[in-house]
Amino acid sequence: MPIRVYNTLSRQKEEFQTVVPGHVGMYLCGPTVYKPAHIGHMVGPVIFDTIKRYLTYSGFQVKFVINITDVDDKLIVRAQERGTTVEKLAAEMTQDYFDNLKIMSVDSVDLFPYATAHIPEMLAIIGKLVDAGQAYPLDGDVYFDVTKDADYGALSHRNISEMLAGARIEANDRKRHPADFALWKRSKPGEPAWDSPWGAGRPGWHIECSAMSMKYLGETLDIHGGGLDLMFPHHENELAQSESCTGKKFTRYWLHNGLMQGGKAAGKVGGGHDRHGDALLDKESQEAGKLAGSKGAASVKELFARHRPETVRFFLLATHYRSPIEFSDEGLIEAAKSLEGFYRLFESYQRVSGHSFYQLPAAARRATAPPLPDEPPGFFGELRLLRDRYLDAMDDDFNTGAAIGTLFEIRRAINNFIQEHNLEAAGAAQPRLVAGLTAAMTLLRELTGLLGVFVNPLPGPAAGDDQFTGELMNLVLELRAELRAAKNWPLSDKIRDRLARLKVVVEDRPSGAAWRRDA
RNA sequence: GGCGCCGUAGCCAAGUGGCUAAGGCAGCGGAUUGCAAAUCCGCCAUCGAGGGUUCGACUCCCCCCGGCGCCUCCA
Structure with a gap:
């Protein structure tokens, strides 16, 4: 099944065909590094990181570029406010951005080019446009002449005259046309500046990306x-x-992701809008806004103090990338709960096979993935079906939400298999079935890895606990095992209940008691 | 004013012109368990309202109601 993607330019899904067969060039507009990243800044990187993983899996060689905008009006203002230089502020915020990408497991980006390192390339484009009469200098600025571009407005489906009907665009006498935009801006004294044929200045907002x-x-x-x-x-x-x-087509497929929402009344979070004023925001919206890091700027790092990055990543991918995402604490808590069953399965697999799920080899490419066994046919027949549904969903405009649905079904099928054959208790006597379980778990690892989840082990059952605590728990459970052997239920139950109050869950299994911290 | 998106069970969320409308969370019933936990099985929606097109629409068109985005150098 070919991959199909929704192209904003055509407003429909198109079959994905690259300029160079087998290769993909992918560019994502990156951040202006003037303030710490909020969660909204992570949406695009997570989505396109996932897209790259899937395209790679599908056999493409993908080059993925995210730019860093390190010169901009906002940077200049912010640097002045903080009494620092644009360079220092940009360096600091770039590092913050990189830190957050790492936490979110966005690790497939090949290159992060900096705007300030590409001034000559920008000047070359501006020069060409001026020479061709498609841009014009004006008092040290250079503007693009939108009337010289017949297609202007095709992407966002607007036409210039309609836009002027609205009162939003202020007339600027100096420009030939109100919609003309700056390619180059003359610098005021004290601002970052580069030499150009039109005088000292800095690039306009859009030219860096081109x-x-x-x-x-x-x-x-x-x-x-x-x-x-x-x-x-x-x-x-x-x-x-x-x-x-x-004179060539610039981009084959324009992909736009939905934005983070901050609650029903809050409008978009993370931007500069403030139509309602804080006083009008309800509590929920304020909370959500705080989460997403709007005014008041709670950072991504603060969010991670309360939610695992894996949960956040899963939450983002549970909705289709073009849909807006309503960000809330409740939503994240629910996402975390829905992941618990996978962790339980990984533990179960460890008990049965003695192997860690996280050690299973995850094929990065479909072509190199090991084939599923034929036996037992019922089990693997179902897994094949589910795997194909997963891949079909991803082929269809990267429908991660539908793909995730099949992961839950795969989980259930495997749990069923374990239960049906009593592998927890009798796995040792059935090596062939355990091998089948491993094949199934390997498939699960492969498919979850494409979403960038369950890639690294969680901190173990004694998360955050020291060795002493572990030994203490072993002692408690050992004593309790003796009580249970003597059928002293009141006392063994008391121990379990009291541990539960301490957020420690004890599971009594045929193979012995296991414990973990409650999520 | 212009352009555009969304409204599926208590909540989150896929999806299709016509077989039983994925999945998750919560809830209920059952299996299992000494009792639990974990796991499994079962139950739980007619798709915002109205009209139209069609043999047939939740899915296409129109209108209405409700929520939201962009048009302001916010990813």
């Missing part, structure tokens, strides 16, 4: 991603200036 994406991925990108909010004006302008410069 310069860096085309430098590293060629003049036609396969995939260009970003948040829906960037569709206009950023991507529209990027598209206009790039195609006007090269």
Whole structure:
């Protein structure tokens, strides 16, 4: 089944065909590094990291680029406020961004080019546009002339005259057309500046992405991603200036992810909107806003103090990437609960086989994945069906939500298999069935790995506990085992109940008692 | 004012012009267990309201109601 992707430009799903067969150039608009990242900044990276994993799995060689915008009005203002330099502020916030990506298991990015390191490339594009008469200098600024681009507005489906009907765009006498946008901006004294044929200045907002994406991925990108909010004006302008410069199609597939929502009344979180004023926000919205890191700027790191990164990543992928995500503590707690069953299964597998799920070899490419066994046919027939449903879902515009649904069904099928054959108690006597279990678990690892979840082991059952605590628990459970052997139920139950109050769960199994911290 | 999105069970969330509308969380009943935990089995929706197209729509069209985004250098 071919991969199909929804292209914002055509507003429909299209069969995915790359410029160079077998290769994918993918560009994602990265952050302006002027403040700590909030969770909304992680949405795009997580989604496109997942897309890269899946395309790689499907046999493509993918080059994935995310830019770092380290020169910008917001940076200049913020640096002045904090009494530091743009360079220092950018370096600090870039590191924060990288830290967060790492925590979120976004590790497939090949290159993070910096805007300030690509001024010559930008000037070259601007020069071409000026020479071609598609851009014009004006008092040290350079503007792109939107009337020279017949297709302007195609991506965001607007036309210039309609846009002018709204009162939002303020007329600027100096520009030829109100919708013209800056390619180059003259610098005021004290601001970062680079020499150019039009005088000292700095790049406009959109030109960096054209310069860096085309430098590293060629003049036609396969995939260009970003948040829906960037569709206009950023991507529209990027598209206009790039195609006007090269005369070639700039991007084959425009993919836009939905934005993080911060509660029903809060509007978008993380942006500068403040239509309602804080006083009008209800408590839930404020909480959500705080979570997502809007004004007041709770960072991603604060979020991770309360929720595992794996839970957050899973939560983000449980909804289709184009849909908005309602971020809430309740939602994350529910996501965490739904993951618990997988952890229990991994523990069960460990008991039965003596092997760690996390040590199973996860094929990064489908072509190199081990085939599923034929025996027992019922079990593996079902797994094949579920695996195919998973892959079909991913092929269909990276439908991670539907794919995740099949993971739960795979989990249930495996639990059934374990229970049906009594592998927990009698696994040792049935090596063939245990081998079958391992094959099934390997498939599960392969498929979950594509989403970037269950990649690394959680801290063990004694999470956060020292060796002393572990020994103490062993002692308690040993004594309790003697009580149970003597059928002293009141006392053994008391021990279990009191441990439960301490958030320690004891599971009495045929093979002995196991304990873990309650989630 | 312009462009656009969404409204599926208590909650989250896939999905299709026509077999039984995925899955998760919560809940209920059962198996298992000394009792629990974990696991398994079963139950739990007619798809915001109305109209239209069609042999047939939750899925297509129109309108209404409700929620939301962009048009403001926010990912």
